[in-house]
Amino acid sequence: MKNKFFKSYNAFxxxxxxxxxxxxxxxxxxxxxxxxxxxxxxNFESLLPKTFKSVLTLDEVTKEFGGTGYLVxxxxxxxxxxxxxxxxxxxxxxxxxxxxxxVNWKQPKKFFEDRKLLFADxxxxxxxxxxxxxxxxxxxxxxNPLFIDLLEEDYKLDLSDIEKKYEGKDVFREYYESSDGxxxxxxxxxxxxxxxxxxxxxxxxxxxxxxxxxxPKSYGEDLSVELTGRYKxxxxxxxxxxxxxxxxxxxxxxxxxxILFFFFRQIRGAxxxxxxxxxxxxxxxAFAYLTVGYLNIISGxxxxxxxxxxxxxxxxxxxxxxEEKISGASSESAMETSFLTAGSSLLxxxxxxxxxxxxxAIAEFKGFSQFGIIAGAGVVINFIVFMTxxxxxxxxxxxxxxxxxxxxxxxxxxAPKISVRFVSLSLIFILCFYSLANIKKLSFxxxxxxxxxxxxxxxxxxxxxxxxxxxxxTPDIVLVKSLYQAKQVSDLLSSKEKNPDTTIDSHASxxxxxxxxQKEKISELKKIKKILEDNALNSLGEEQKKKIEDVKKLLTxxxxxxxxxxxxxxxxFYGESGKTAVYIFPKISLSDVLxxxxxSDEIRDLPAGDETxxxxxxxxxxxxxxxxxxxxxxxxxxxxFLGTLLPIFLAYKSxxxxxxxxxxxxxxxxxxxxxxxxxxIDLNFFNVLMLPLIFGLGLDYGExxxxxxxxxxxxxxxxxLTHTGPAVFMSALTTMLGFSTLLMANHQGLKSIGQVSVMxxxxxxxxxxxxxxxxxxxxxxxxxxxxxx
Numbered sequence: 001m002k003n004k005f006f007k008s009y010n011a012f013x014x015x016x017x018x019x020x021x022x023x024x025x026x027x028x029x030x031x032x033x034x035x036x037x038x039x040x041x042x043n044f045e046s047l048l049p050k051t052f053k054s055v056l057t058l059d060e061v062t063k064e065f066g067g068t069g070y071l072v073x074x075x076x077x078x079x080x081x082x083x084x085x086x087x088x089x090x091x092x093x094x095x096x097x098x099x100x101x102x103v104n105w106k107q108p109k110k111f112f113e114d115r116k117l118l119f120a121d122x123x124x125x126x127x128x129x130x131x132x133x134x135x136x137x138x139x140x141x142x143x144n145p146l147f148i149d150l151l152e153e154d155y156k157l158d159l160s161d162i163e164k165k166y167e168g169k170d171v172f173r174e175y176y177e178s179s180d181g182x183x184x185x186x187x188x189x190x191x192x193x194x195x196x197x198x199x200x201x202x203x204x205x206x207x208x209x210x211x212x213x214x215x216p217k218s219y220g221e222d223l224s225v226e227l228t229g230r231y232k233x234x235x236x237x238x239x240x241x242x243x244x245x246x247x248x249x250x251x252x253x254x255x256x257x258x259i260l261f262f263f264f265r266q267i268r269g270a271x272x273x274x275x276x277x278x279x280x281x282x283x284x285x286a287f288a289y290l291t292v293g294y295l296n297i298i299s300g301x302x303x304x305x306x307x308x309x310x311x312x313x314x315x316x317x318x319x320x321x322x323e324e325k326i327s328g329a330s331s332e333s334a335m336e337t338s339f340l341t342a343g344s345s346l347l348x349x350x351x352x353x354x355x356x357x358x359x360x361a362i363a364e365f366k367g368f369s370q371f372g373i374i375a376g377a378g379v380v381i382n383f384i385v386f387m388t389x390x391x392x393x394x395x396x397x398x399x400x401x402x403x404x405x406x407x408x409x410x411x412x413x414x415a416p417k418i419s420v421r422f423v424s425l426s427l428i429f430i431l432c433f434y435s436l437a438n439i440k441k442l443s444f445x446x447x448x449x450x451x452x453x454x455x456x457x458x459x460x461x462x463x464x465x466x467x468x469x470x471x472x473x474t475p476d477i478v479l480v481k482s483l484y485q486a487k488q489v490s491d492l493l494s495s496k497e498k499n500p501d502t503t504i505d506s507h508a509s510x511x512x513x514x515x516x517x518q519k520e521k522i523s524e525l526k527k528i529k530k531i532l533e534d535n536a537l538n539s540l541g542e543e544q545k546k547k548i549e550d551v552k553k554l555l556t557x558x559x560x561x562x563x564x565x566x567x568x569x570x571x572x573f574y575g576e577s578g579k580t581a582v583y584i585f586p587k588i589s590l591s592d593v594l595x596x597x598x599x600s601d602e603i604r605d606l607p608a609g610d611e612t613x614x615x616x617x618x619x620x621x622x623x624x625x626x627x628x629x630x631x632x633x634x635x636x637x638x639x640x641f642l643g644t645l646l647p648i649f650l651a652y653k654s655x656x657x658x659x660x661x662x663x664x665x666x667x668x669x670x671x672x673x674x675x676x677x678x679x680x681i682d683l684n685f686f687n688v689l690m691l692p693l694i695f696g697l698g699l700d701y702g703e704x705x706x707x708x709x710x711x712x713x714x715x716x717x718x719x720x721l722t723h724t725g726p727a728v729f730m731s732a733l734t735t736m737l738g739f740s741t742l743l744m745a746n747h748q749g750l751k752s753i754g755q756v757s758v759m760x761x762x763x764x765x766x767x768x769x770x771x772x773x774x775x776x777x778x779x780x781x782x783x784x785x786x787x788x789x
Contacts, residue, residue, distance in 0.1 A: 006339040010332065017392035024389045028279050035285035039294045040242050041197065049364055054624050057616040061477050064575025066101040067193045068617065069230030069474045071203060072465050073186040073211070075223065080181035082220035087184055090225075093210055094188060099203040101571075105186040108566035109174040115557040117525055118515045124162050125524040129531065131159065136534050178468050185468055187229075189571075194234040204235060228461040230474060236458045237747075241300060244745035249303045251741030256307060256734055263315065263730045264322075265406050272393050273314030280385040281306050284378035292374065298367040298689055299374050301742065301753060305693060306378045308735030308761075309353060312697075313386040315734070316704060317342045319727040321394065325405045331398055335391060343387065345707040348651045352703070353696030354379040355643030359636050360692060365628040368636070371689065379696075421774035428667060428771045435673040442673065445682040446594045451749045471505065476584040476603060476617040479575070486511055488608040489582050496602065503599035505587030510565070510573035510580055518559045529555035584615060597623045629685070640692040641665075644699045657706065660779075664702035664772040665695065671763035676756070686749035687756040694757070697735065698764035702772050704728050709776055717777040725769060732765040 013020070049055065061068060075090070077083040091103045117125065176185035188207065192199035204227060211225040256277075260270035284306055288295060295302065320342035324334035357379060360372025397403065445451060466473065480486045486509045493507040515521070532548055532555075558564065562574075573581050584603055588595040600623030606613045644665065649658050672694065676683070708724040709716055739761070742754025 003340060006336055006343065010336045010339060013335075013388070013391050014332065014395060017395040020388055020392040021396060024279060024385070028282060031279075031283045031286035033286075034289045035282045038285055038289040039197075040238065040245070040300055041195070041294045041296055049366070052624055053614045054616050054620045057479070057614055058621070060479060061581075061616055062193060064479065064577060064579050065189075065477070065581060067190045067231070068477065069194060071188040071190055071200075071207065071227060071231040072229030072462070072473070073188060073207065074226045074228065074461060074465065075184040075186065076182060076226065077184075077220045077223040078182055079220045079223075080177065080184070082223055083177075083181075083184040084175070086214065086216060086219040086223060087186060090211065090214060091186060093214070094186075094207065097203075097206050097210070099190055099192065099199065099206065101189040101191050102567075103186055103188050104568060104572070105176065105184070106568075107174050108568055111566050112513070114554065115560055117554050118518055118521050118557055118560060120162075120166065120521070122517045122520055122524065124165070125521055125528070128159060128162065129524060129528050132528055132531050136531060140534075176469055178464075183464070183468065185465055187473070190231060194231045197235065197238055200231045200235050203231060226457075226461060228458040228465055232458045233456070233462060236456045240456060240746050241297065241750065244742070244747050244750050245300050245303070248301060248738075248741045248745065248750075251744075252304055252307050252738040255737040255741070256311060259730065259734045259737060260311070260315075263726075264318070266403070268397060268403055269318060269322075272318060272390060272397070273311065275393065276385045276390045277307065277310035277314060277382070279389065280310050280378070280382035283381050283385070284374065287377050287381065288374045291377075292370050295374075296367050296370055297749075298686070299371040301750060302371070302375060302378065304738045304742065304757075305375060306382060308697070308731075308738045309379055310382045310386065311734040311738075312349070312700065312731040313346050313382060314390060315731050316346060316727050317386065317390065318394075319730075322405050323723065331395070335394070341708070341711055344651075345704055346383065346386075348647055348703055348707070349696075349700035350379055350383040351647035351651075352644040352699045353693075355647060356640045356692040356696035359639035359643050360689075362639070363628065363632040363636060365625055365632065367625075368629075368632065368689065372692075375693075421777050424770045424774045425778065428671070428767070431674045432667060432670040435670040435677065438677050439673065441677055443682050444688075445684040447589075451684050451686065451752070455746060471585045474617055476586070476599075476615040476620060478582040478584065478606060478613050478615045480509075480580050480582055480608065480613065483511065483514075483580065485608045485611075485613075486580050486582055489606055489613065492606060492608075493582075493584060493603075503586055503588050503595065503602055505585045507582060507584045509582040510562075510569070513565065513569050513573075514560050514562070522557065522559065525555045525557065584617075597626055599623075633688075637691065640695050644695045648699070648703065652710075657710075660772060660775065661699060661702050661706060663775065664767050665699050667771050668694065668698040668702075668760070668764045668767040671767055672756075672760045675759045675763060679755075679759075681752070681755050681759075683756070684749065684752055687752040690753055690756045690760060694760035694764060697732075697761060698767065701728050701732060701764050701768040704731075705768050705772055706776075709773075714780055717773050717780075721769065721773055728768065729765060732761050736761045 058068065073090070073094075075083045075087050077086075087105055091105055094100050094103045112119075176187070177183060190199070190203055192203075194200055207227065208225070216223040216225060257270060257274060260273050261267065264270060264273075281303060284302070288299070288302075317338055321334050321338040324337050325331070329337065354376045357372050357376035360368045361376065363369045363372070478489055480489055490507060490509050490511055493504060496502050497504050497506070529552055532552055562570075575581065586599050588599055600620050603615050604620070604623075606615065645658060645662060648661050649655075652658070669691075675681075704724055705720055705728065708720045712719055736758045739754050739757035742750050743758070745751045745754065
């Protein structure tokens with residue numbers, strides 16, 4: 001039945017090869033139109049389902065307060081006065097930009113300095129009044145000529161204990177500047193999200209253009225403006241990834257072309273594989289644009305994967321076709337045999353690989369599901385292209401001019417003795433035992449700083465800005481409906497902050513700037529002021545009198561209300577619809593995902609009366625992603641493993657075949673594990689995604705050998721190694737070289753993908769050639785021995 005199908009299909013290709021070529025020509029134009037439109041997005045927030053609480057809350061926060069985080073402008077100058085003069089003008093112009101909500105750079109320090117006694121506890125004010133009264137009583141007695149101080153003691157007004165209580169609690173910092181005054185920070189609050197790269201780029205362009213138009217050098221010869229913050233970091237990270245991916249594409253094309261020419265030893269072979277390969281990738285990118293619309297931070301390196309898989313199909317099929325032609329077969333017969341042998345094997349390989357990728361489609365995390373759908377579809381598309389266009393081009397080229405086929409790259413090996421096979425198996429088993437014994441030493445890297453952005457200037461500047469500000473610029477945000485609800489949340493957070501193991505550094509709400517019991521405090525301050533008017537204090541020295549006059553100025557403060565809050569404070573806490581924000585500042589690094597998850601768990605649900613509030617921030621979003629990965633990861637790995645094996649069983653309908661190829665796949669993973677342990681390479685959120693690929697390709701290499709072994713029969717292991725081995729080796733090599741370009745990426749996440757991919761593909765080939773084939777040979781010997789007995 002299989003023979004009849006391939007014979008009919010071969011005849012169909014020969015009748016319609018020109019139609020097929022023209023069909024793909026028009027498909028290529030259509031696909032290219034959409035493929036070039038596809039964009040790359042490095043924004044993690046877009047990868048969460050829209051129904052998640054954090055996403056819904058983030059949308060609400062954006063409507064109320066603009067984007068989370070800031071675009072930060074750092075004005076640098078040796079002259080602090082020049083920096084402040086420039087910043088004053090710069091800020092005025094910045095707030096005229098349509099993308100800017102407001103700019104924070106100078107705080108209303110005088111407003112709060114004049115009212116700082118309202119921020120003291122009421123009991124402390126009462127204690128101060130009592131001590132002042134006691135001092136005046138003493139001065140009155142001392143002024144009485146009949147007063148005799150037997151102990152000759154003077155009562156000193158000592159408030160040092162109360163003053164000490166409020167040390168370090170000055171929240172009214174006027175400027176965000178470095179300790180040496182050479183760096184002044186401006187916090188620009190945008191209207192849009194950092195993940196909207198079009199918005200962020202336009203914002204960055206406008207801010208830099210505006211800074212240049214103000215001629216910074218006219219304020220100071222060394223004055224300059226640099227940008228950082230969440231918006232700038234998002235742009236720079238996206239640019240770095242895009243640059244790395246473009247380099248990967250160029251490197252993969254260059255190396256792939258060289259490998260194809262080297263393997264086939266003719267330009268014709270490189271074209272026959274290269275053109276379908278390129279077209280398959282273009283169609284896949286068009287599919288990605290029409291279905292998803294963009295490539296995310298996970299699917300961005302899709303080109304290397306599809307290039308490796310496509311080259312596999314071309315090398316395996318065309319090398320078998322060349323082998324048949326060199327042996328004297330006619331073109332029709334060679335094509336039919338190639339379909340029956342290599343074509344069947346490639347069909348199984350495509351099924352295993354796409355099953356592995358499609359297993360990712362069930363993930364809630366869109367970074368994985370989108371990657372799985374696009375990569376799985378890409379495998380199917382590449383297979384179809386190589387099973388149609390590739391053959392049609394072979395027929396066309398032969399119609400134009402019958403080529404002289406030369407043998408492709410091959411091994412020249414002596415038939416190994418049985419002892420060599422046992423040595424090979426023994427070494428493999430030793431490495432597998434090493435992996436199993438040390439599996440607990442394999443670690444997962446949770447620190448995002450080590451994975452991305454470590455060498456980007458804006459990331460380094462952001463660290464300095466955080467040191468200058470003294471707290472995180474991306475705090476968790478809780479939306480509350482009233483001041484009463486804000487107090488409930490604030491009280492809850494205060495109780496959590498008392499826990500020594502808390503991840504909360506501090507929190508701030510509008511109540512931080514609107515002290516409680518203001519009427520009572522103002523009444524108490526009036527009493528103190530009245531007491532200080534007493535003539536008994538006239539006997540004090542001039543220095544003490546001056547201090548008292550300075551204190552008197554603070555004793556008639558105006559009550560702090562919502563209506564008279566300075567705009568710099570009001571706009572931070574009150575949204576467009578009047579909702580109020582409570583900010584929670586973490587004391588942990590947002591790059592350490594384990595601590596981020598702990599921080600997120602601590603504040604995930606905040607009860608406020610009959611309502612439960614849910615904060616939102618980068619930490620909450622990262623935590624959601626981690627939860628999704630942990631939830632889906634194990635299921636995906638199991639489905640991926642089973643998805644690669646199911647086509648094998650369906651194709652061979654043999655538990656024996658399933659056993660051999662399952663053992664080969666297990667050994668591949670154990671060899672990979674030993675390599676990771678030996679070279680101290682950690683898994684992370686990027687390179688762990690390569691495991692399904694290694695499942696698929698690893699099984700493909702074993703299946704190529706096993707299918708040829710089944711075709712040739714017993715005692716054919718050496719023949720299989722020398723005839724199919726070169727094609728499988730070159731397939732593995734082209735894929736490894738494609739991924740090796742990632743090793744030169746600046747982004748550490750992409751670099752780690754290159755490391756795991758190259759190592760995994762190498763281990764898959766070694767397992768197929770040095771484990772599976774020797775195992776088949778030893779199995780033959782055992783069967784022969786059992787037959788004799």
